[in-house]
Amino acid sequence: MSLDKLKRHVCEANKALERNGLITLTWGNVSGIDRSKNLVVIKPSGVTYADLKPSDMVVLDLSSGKKIGGKYRPSSDAPTHLILYRAFPDIGGITHAHSIYASMFAQACISIPALGTTHADIFHGEVPITRPLTKREVEDGYEVNTGKVIVERFKKLDTVAVPGVLVANHGPFTWGQSAQDSVHNSIALEAVAKMAYGTLIINPKVKPLPDYLLDKHFFRKHGPNAYYGQKKNQ
Amino acid sequence: MSLDKLKRHVCEANKALERNGLITLTWGNVSGIDRSKNLVVIKPSGVTYADLKPSDMVVLDLSSGKKIGGKYRPSSDAPTHLILYRAFPDIGGITHAHSIYASMFAQACISIPALGTTHADIFHGEVPITRPLTKREVEDGYEVNTGKVIVERFKKLDTVAVPGVLVANHGPFTWGQSAQDSVHNSIALEAVAKMAYGTLIINPKVKPLPDYLLDKHFFRKHGPNAYYGQKKNQ
């Protein structure tokens, strides 16, 4: 994919984030990566979604983190994105939002348990919460350390099976094969969070899904035996 | 009704499902049946609603379940629809969605009690919850078995009096005289679920409606003595 095409995709993904009701003001950003060139394309900081043009996107070098294209400052969360791209080689796009229901769980410092098949269609297990950052981690290199606690949380988790996380006291990050796919997973996460919220209120003693149902739904949509949707790669 | 007309109706019903706010991403599907020809028309799997055209609809043979028309794969829930059409001869359309409030009750594994006249206008009694599927039922023939637990749950229930169900851990299915009518009942179910949710929070000791009020509202709108709406069949 050319860099121009990636900029168009990332720009469009940022607009899709707002169009799907996940955004208040300018609180959210989407990025995408070209793995062949080690270039990350990300939303500029504090710019409204309606005004975004592909040429406004900021281009960063994956290794150094330096800006190598674009007239604006990158999103202030860019260092978090870079840490995730370096640690998770399978991901092609990242979305960060302060969507309401996912942020409620993040603020409550509680993982979102897998309470239904809607959840299992996207997340193969709970959407995990990170540990809170320490005073030192907040004061020195905050955005880098936000990325690091996410990576730490995924030491024993698979980023394909669980394409998102809640940062304690903060909000959700999701990822996917592309910028657009990471937005898709943020939309799903917000719906799943709202359903979990109400489910826990209706029945505080509800248990997470049994593993066989979790497996069934997740692998209906993912992996070599998936049978949801149309055949794409044939 | 010609097959082309049924495709148009089913296509339009799928779009109506999204327009009424019952859909996240592509999580929902509507079908309709031509009883004279034993043909079921259903949404293709994983296609976005905005793009749907009548010619995209998939045609299935009721008895064999085989695809006999359409270029796409049918919704992955098609085997559930087929089981319901075979078991419930009075129904002409089926809607499955993951609408938020109905899914909360499904995930909580709790029936929606008849707490008000809004409920009674559409459902003559609680909207029942199925039993959870067993490990074996999930692993082998999951979608068929989803249909079977619904049929099992309705052994002593009337599908006209109660045009919908919650599948445990999953979400709602509704049905009706036509595809459009099944969407109508999904819209009603979501409103009824949201009202029940809040009613139980405001007053956890609230009791279901007495039978005479349930009867009054249901039969105002259904059956030979109905007097709601305009006379249609005269």
Place this chain on the structure above:
Amino acid sequence: MSLDKLKRHVCEANKALERNGLITLTWGNVSGIDRSKNLVVIKPSGVTYADLKPSDMVVLDLSSGKKIGGKYRPSSDAPTHLILYRAFPDIGGITHAHSIYASMFAQACISIPALGTTHADIFHGEVPITRPLTKREVEDGYEVNTGKVIVERFKKLDTVAVPGVLVANHGPFTWGQSAQDSVHNSIALEAVAKMAYGTLIINPKVKPLPDYLLDKHFFRKHGPNAYYGQKKNQ
């Protein structure tokens, strides 16, 4: 006002009801009255709001309740409207809806307490709940008896000071000087109900407003010393 103008106003008020998010499907109706001619104009039963035209409105004689104009059946709730117009000579319009939060309180059989100045701006005291109808009242003359329990509930209440009510197990009715004004009060009631719902969850021990604050806000907007809005009658 000519009858044609009243039809236009009532038609527009019904559309405003939907536009303001108070309607699911066709669950709601607005009427207006011409006191000089004793004619009530009301929405036809079961017709969608988008399709409504002024000429579709149904005209009823206040005294006899008989239809004297319009090609459709009137709303099935018309007998309730007629009882209220006869009992409350000060009102010029009535709205009935199944708006979600007001219906939650109605289903919970609990009045909406006056918990804030938003409430006090419109309702001078709690929005009262009626008693439930008896079996006999439901089975014989249900809609008339719905009107009667509202009138009974207002024996010691002022319909100008409290322009709305919750019918137990059912939903809200509001009224006002005109059809449009009754819709205005339904919009206010739904917002007030949602605020009360959350307030009671955040602080279950919250007390209703003191009388002096209730008086202040209500009489800022109503009566001879009102000073909210622009001078209309000078």
Place this chain on the structure above:
Amino acid sequence: MSLDKLKRHVCEANKALERNGLITLTWGNVSGIDRSKNLVVIKPSGVTYADLKPSDMVVLDLSSGKKIGGKYRPSSDAPTHLILYRAFPDIGGITHAHSIYASMFAQACISIPALGTTHADIFHGEVPITRPLTKREVEDGYEVNTGKVIVERFKKLDTVAVPGVLVANHGPFTWGQSAQDSVHNSIALEAVAKMAYGTLIINPKVKPLPDYLLDKHFFRKHGPNAYYGQKKNQ
């Protein structure tokens, strides 16, 4: 800024308030001030937002509170705005709304605790609740006294660090460098209130953010070391 430009800005800010879903009916108003001329521009009372034109704005003298321009009566809350402009010399715009979730906390008479970084991005600490007004304060000079209890509440608080307040039993006021900025803070407050509401339900024992995280997020966006957004003043 010319007075005409200030009228355009204040008119547009009032419309933005409605467009962002913070308004029911006409319950809300925005003002702005020209500090060089001591002139306050405010919405007229009870006029719908869709109809507002810049020339409808009302101009008040800051010192005397007298109307010196505009054909309409000013918002009935104008005396509260004037008190705040006199007491808080740093603010350039004020928004008052009855947005649903912020009003829930106001009605519950509970401050909104700083439970997440979304909150800390805008408010450096809890959004405080005023004390209730006394009977005498309500009956004589109500709107002036509403301003005075806000000023009293901020005796030890910084209006730049905490650009908003909840008036007990009533609702929120926010402020900012301009009319538009005060609307921005009302939008943020409503999102923050909704997140806090759900967070407290999910985890009633949740603690406010530690100071170092509160500081980090607030000073990322505010003050000389801010690094969120684009450089504006260079």
